Amino acid sequence: MGKVGLHQPLVTVLMTAHNAERFIDLAIKSLLSQTYPRLEIIVVDDASNDETGPKLAAWLKKDSRLQIFSLAQNLGPSLASNFGLNQARGEYLARMDADDIAFPDRIEKQVRFLEQHPEVVMVGGQCLLLNEEGEIVGEKLFPTKHQQIYHSLFKMNPIQHPACMINCRLLPQGKIVYHNHSILAHDLELVFELAQYGQLANLAEPVLYYRQMPTSLSLKDPKKTFQATVNIRQKALRVYHYQPTLGGWLSHLSQILAVTLLPHRLIYPLFGSLRFRPLRAGERGVAAGWRNLFTGALLREMPK
Numbered sequence: 001m002g003k004v005g006l007h008q009p010l011v012t013v014l015m016t017a018h019n020a021e022r023f024i025d026l027a028i029k030s031l032l033s034q035t036y037p038r039l040e041i042i043v044v045d046d047a048s049n050d051e052t053g054p055k056l057a058a059w060l061k062k063d064s065r066l067q068i069f070s071l072a073q074n075l076g077p078s079l080a081s082n083f084g085l086n087q088a089r090g091e092y093l094a095r096m097d098a099d100d101i102a103f104p105d106r107i108e109k110q111v112r113f114l115e116q117h118p119e120v121v122m123v124g125g126q127c128l129l130l131n132e133e134g135e136i137v138g139e140k141l142f143p144t145k146h147q148q149i150y151h152s153l154f155k156m157n158p159i160q161h162p163a164c165m166i167n168c169r170l171l172p173q174g175k176i177v178y179h180n181h182s183i184l185a186h187d188l189e190l191v192f193e194l195a196q197y198g199q200l201a202n203l204a205e206p207v208l209y210y211r212q213m214p215t216s217l218s219l220k221d222p223k224k225t226f227q228a229t230v231n232i233r234q235k236a237l238r239v240y241h242y243q244p245t246l247g248g249w250l251s252h253l254s255q256i257l258a259v260t261l262l263p264h265r266l267i268y269p270l271f272g273s274l275r276f277r278p279l280r281a282g283e284r285g286v287a288a289g290w291r292n293l294f295t296g297a298l299l300r301e302m303p304k
Helices: 024-032 052-060 077-085 106-116 146-151 186-194 222-238 246-261 264-275 281-300
Strands: 011-017 039-045 066-070 092-097 120-130 136-140 165-167 199-211 276-278
Touching: 011 024, 011 077, 011 106, 024 039, 024 052, 024 092, 039 052, 039 077, 052 066, 077 186, 092 106, 106 120, 106 165, 106 199, 120 186, 136 199, 146 199, 186 222, 222 246
Parallel strands: 011 039, 011 092, 039 066, 120 199
Antiparallel strands: 092 165, 120 136, 120 165, 136 276
C-alpha cells in the first residue's frame, strides 16, 4: 500500500443489511479483501428473517475486524445506520450496501485522497452497474470537482452513497446522523448537510460495483421517492443554506413537471436513461474481464 500519511487512520466501514442473503457474502468478502488494512467493519443486521444472520455469523469467526449487530425489529435504513454510527470509532467513515461489491483498493485510494486533501469532507467515486445476475450493464459517472458536485445537487445526487467516505475530523461532533423523516432521500440530505463543513469530491476512477435491484425502496414508488427528493432540496434552502444556480433551478422545475405528468412506469426509465450509461460491446468485454478477475476470485474463496 502507498503512503497515506504519518499513520494509517482507522476507517469504519458501515453497512446495514435486511434480507440480504443473496449478495452479503460478496459484499463482506470485498471489504475483508481491501488493500487498506486498518479497518473496522460494522454490519447492522436490520431484523433479517432469511439466511443473512447465519452468513454474517460465519464471517464473524474469520476476521476480528468484523462487528455484527443484530436488531430485534426492523428499523429501516436511517435508524439502523444511526445505531451502527454509535458504535463507530474511525476517523474516516465509509458506507457500503449489502448487495454491492467494493473494488479491492477502494478504501486505500479514498484514504489517500482525504489525507492529501484535508479540506474535503466527503469523497465518492465512479461506479460500474451490476444487474441481479452480476453482469456489468453500464456505469454511473459523477463530477469530480467540488463546484461541479455542489452545483449539481438540484439536478441529481452527485455522490453515490455506498461509494462514499467521510472525513469525520471536519464534523462538529465527529459523527454524522441520518434523519429518519427523509428515509427515501437520507443520502441526498447528508450531502447537503456535509457541504457546510468542507468540500465534496469524487475520484475519477471506479471504486464500486453498484447493483441495480428492481426491489429497491427508491424504485417501488418513483413519485414518492422524487417527492422526498423535492422535500430535501427545499429543506436545503432553509436549513443548509444551499444556493442553486439558474441551471439547477431549471433542472429542478423540469423534473417536477416530468414526474407530475408521466405515469409511474415511465419515470425511472426516463431518469435512468439520463443518469446511467450502458456499456457498448467492446467496453463490456473489458469490464467483464475486470469483474471476472475480482469477483471470480471471491466466488472461488467463498465459504461453503
